[in-house]
Amino acid sequence: MxxxxxxxxxxxxxxxKLTASYRLFGPVKEGDFHNFKELGSGEAxxxxxxxxxxxxxxxxxxxxxxxxxxxxDESREDHHxxxxxxxxxxxxxxxxxxxxxxxxxxxxxxxxDTSEYKDPYWIKAREATTLIGLxxxxxxxxxxxxxxxxxxxxxxxxxxLVVDTGDHFxxxxxxxxxxxxxxxxxxxxxxxxxxxxxxxxxxEAEAKIASSVNTDNxxxxxxxxxxxxxxxxxxxxxxxxxxxxxxxxxxxxCFDIQDETHGNSGVRMRNWDSCMYPLxxxxxxxxxxxxxxxxxxxQRFMHKLKYYVDKYDAGIQCVGCGRCVRSCPVNIDIxxxxxxxxxxxxxxxxxxx
Amino acid sequence: xxxxxxxxxxxxxxxxxxxxDKNLKTFRFVFLNPEDENKFDYQAGQFAELSVTGKGEIxxxxxxxxxxxxxVMFTVNKVGLVSSHLHAMQAGDIMGIRGPLGNWxxxxxxxxxxxxxxxxxxxxxxxRSSIIYMLDPANRSRFKDIHVIYGARSPGMLLxxxxxxxxxxxxxxxxxxxxxxxDDPNWKYNTGFVPTITEQKAPPAxxxxxxxxxxxxxxxxxxxxxxxxxxxxxxxxxMSLENRMKCGIGMCGRCNIGEQFVCKDGPVFTxxxxxxxxxxx
Ligand SMILES: Cc1cc2nc3c(=O)[nH]c(=O)nc-3n(C[C@H](O)[C@H](O)[C@H](O)COP(=O)(O)OP(=O)(O)OC[C@H]3O[C@@H](n4cnc5c(N)ncnc54)[C@H](O)[C@@H]3O)c2cc1C
Ligand code: SF4
Ligand code: SF4
Ligand code: FES
Numbered sequence: 012m013x014x015x016x017x018x019x020x021x022x023x024x025x026x027x028k029l030t031a032s033y034r035l036f037g038p039v040k041e042g043d044f045h046n047f048k049e050l051g052s053g054e055a056x057x058x059x060x061x062x063x064x065x066x067x068x069x070x071x072x073x074x075x076x077x078x079x080x081x082x083x084d085e086s087r088e089d090h091h092x093x094x095x096x097x098x099x100x101x102x103x104x105x106x107x108x109x110x111x112x113x114x115x116x117x118x119x120x121x122x123x124d125t126s127e128y129k130d131p132y133w134i135k136a137r138e139a140t141t142l143i144g145l146x147x148x149x150x151x152x153x154x155x156x157x158x159x160x161x162x163x164x165x166x167x168x169x170x171x172l173v174v175d176t177g178d179h180f181x182x183x184x185x186x187x188x189x190x191x192x193x194x195x196x197x198x199x200x201x202x203x204x205x206x207x208x209x210x211x212x213x214x215e216a217e218a219k220i221a222s223s224v225n226t227d228n229x230x231x232x233x234x235x236x237x238x239x240x241x242x243x244x245x246x247x248x249x250x251x252x253x254x255x256x257x258x259x260x261x262x263x264x265c266f267d268i269q270d271e272t273h274g275n276s277g278v279r280m281r282n283w284d285s286c287m288y289p290l291x292x293x294x295x296x297x298x299x300x301x302x303x304x305x306x307x308x309x310q311r312f313m314h315k316l317k318y319y320v321d322k323y324d325a326g327i328q329c330v331g332c333g334r335c336v337r338s339c340p341v342n343i344d345i346x347x348x349x350x351x352x353x354x355x356x357x358x359x360x361x362x363x364x
Numbered sequence: 365x366x367x368x369x370x371x372x373x374x375x376x377x378x379x380x381x382x383x384x385d386k387n388l389k390t391f392r393f394v395f396l397n398p399e400d401e402n403k404f405d406y407q408a409g410q411f412a413e414l415s416v417t418g419k420g421e422i423x424x425x426x427x428x429x430x431x432x433x434x435x436v437m438f439t440v441n442k443v444g445l446v447s448s449h450l451h452a453m454q455a456g457d458i459m460g461i462r463g464p465l466g467n468w469x470x471x472x473x474x475x476x477x478x479x480x481x482x483x484x485x486x487x488x489x490x491x492r493s494s495i496i497y498m499l500d501p502a503n504r505s506r507f508k509d510i511h512v513i514y515g516a517r518s519p520g521m522l523l524x525x526x527x528x529x530x531x532x533x534x535x536x537x538x539x540x541x542x543x544x545x546x547d548d549p550n551w552k553y554n555t556g557f558v559p560t561i562t563e564q565k566a567p568p569a570x571x572x573x574x575x576x577x578x579x580x581x582x583x584x585x586x587x588x589x590x591x592x593x594x595x596x597x598x599x600x601x602x603m604s605l606e607n608r609m610k611c612g613i614g615m616c617g618r619c620n621i622g623e624q625f626v627c628k629d630g631p632v633f634t635x636x637x638x639x640x641x642x643x644x645x
Contacts, residue, residue: 078369079369079370081417081418083417083418090458091373091417091418091457091458091459091460092373092396092417092458092460093370093371093373093415093417093460095367095370122614122615122617123615125614127613127614127628128368128613128614128615128628129365129366129368130368130615131365131366131367131368134365135365234622234623234640234641234642235640235641235642238622238642264615264617265616265617265618266610266611266615266616266617267610267616268369268420268421268610268611268616269420270417270418270419270420272418277418279369279420281616284616284617284618286617286618291608291618292607292608292618292619292644293608294606294607294608295443295444295447295608296443298581300607300621300643300644300645301644306644310620310644313622313642314617314620317623318620318622318623319623321623322623
């Protein structure tokens, strides 16, 4: 694996060069918060951003995305027949994505890219995207990535990992895509001996992660006993089902499909949806299998910390970015729920049915 | 890359009103591109997404049998947005079908076995498909005795009446049609709820007998104890579930019961499987 040294003075020029062959995305400050945005010419990613309020998922999986278009005009040969829309899948690159958001794409990919069905929208966008990560040297206080299968210097999902050493950047080139991007930017000064320095910075950063979860017992637990645990009442009590936790989360992928018609033509589109909303599961008959907020809160945590774990054997469906913890208006904390689940003992559970 | 969300274009070939309240209609579709019919290669028990352009999609069980060629058929209850628009459409109109989706009744496992079909209300659609499939001359010898217990509120609410009365006359299928009640003095079949008729008519449990149940939750709730009483083990009770769906391919995240998706891993489950999953259906 190649390590490249980037002089900070050449950074902006390299980014500018990339615009010739990539659509660039990066964190920028909007109001009080940072978010990912497509960068205009001369605009640079803000590398001082600790992390964005929303995750990077929308770059590959937009909040609202057209799938098909149609015409209802009966004078047209193809009326009422759905046709695929033209979507721009030209190369794009995200500069300054945090390792947790990159790893999240790996977890989400298990849902969208399966042996039976392939979601062409997600897969084509993912393939078109090069992810240049920025290692976290000073992680946030709610970050618990190191015990959530990730870490401040984690490499899964990334094409290159950039480390800020203070006076310059060191970049580990991890894939062919990363190689191509670095060539296009003109960053090519190899720093063969810098591996040790990166390793030291990595350990320093990992040691700063103060928060953690235990997940070792989750897969051994019985699903129905855990489902019937008495703590769900307490866990869900203050939730207002606002859905914020699922929208800010890089590993939440649920969506809705809707037709939107204007005059005689329209689109079939998909939009982010949330298991926190009653409509998500409401039957046409009025029956709702997840009719109470207890059902819905339990679904979110059971999905992330039990169903996903059992289904894929790839750890929990959470990278420990801490966004849901920071954004929840009533302070529901996945770390606490994870602890309740992981330490659940059906024998000792007082009111389990 | 094949797009699993893209429906095959179809034309409505024929529409039949099935029930006296006119709330159920059977739609026959013909594929606009004949080669799509081959691609839509289904088994009895599967479903499809009916796509009404401009309104959306609804998951509906396939009521035709794979042994019937040249068309596919669905029976739709008028409920909300999409089903109401479908009810207002005419023969000749163009729409879409996406599928086939989900798993099917375990036909290989049922080979050489007695099959007891228990259906209620309008959930008889994939059961019709199954009966036509089993009665097909090429298939009938693969199965032992076939029993059908099918009930509706009143005679006018039974689906596929012409076929039901023909099956009544055959000696290779035991029909037990029932209605909750009727004031028709000439009604010559059973009167009573499905669980009661099941208790009276279903064959006793044995290792070669499987029950397939499809119906409203209330019917299932009261039929299951009857089957328990008759001694049916839970791995021999097969059920088809319904949950709200969108994608139909296990991706949109809404139809799960535990780690299983009703759309992709189901809709057909044995009661034994369901006993091990959260009851979110
Ligand atoms: C596997 C399966 C097989 C089915 N087979 C039949 C059948 O053969 N005949 C029949 O009449 N009905 C069947 N249903 C139920 C049918 O799908 C719903 O009645 C229908 O989706 C209601 O849609 P709507 O737009 O008219 O109602 P609305 O209440 O306006 O629903 C809006 C949307 O919600 C979703 N939705 C609502 N209710 C359901 C539901 N019960 N199941 C799934 N999605 C729902 C659909 O995406 C629908 O477009 C089946 C459902 C499933 C899951
Ligand atoms: S952010 Fe908090 S209050 Fe809102 S749905 Fe999530 S857990 Fe509930
Ligand atoms: S569940 Fe919370 S902490 Fe975990 S990845 Fe999602 S937003 Fe981040
Ligand atoms: S309908 Fe989308 S996951 Fe089942």
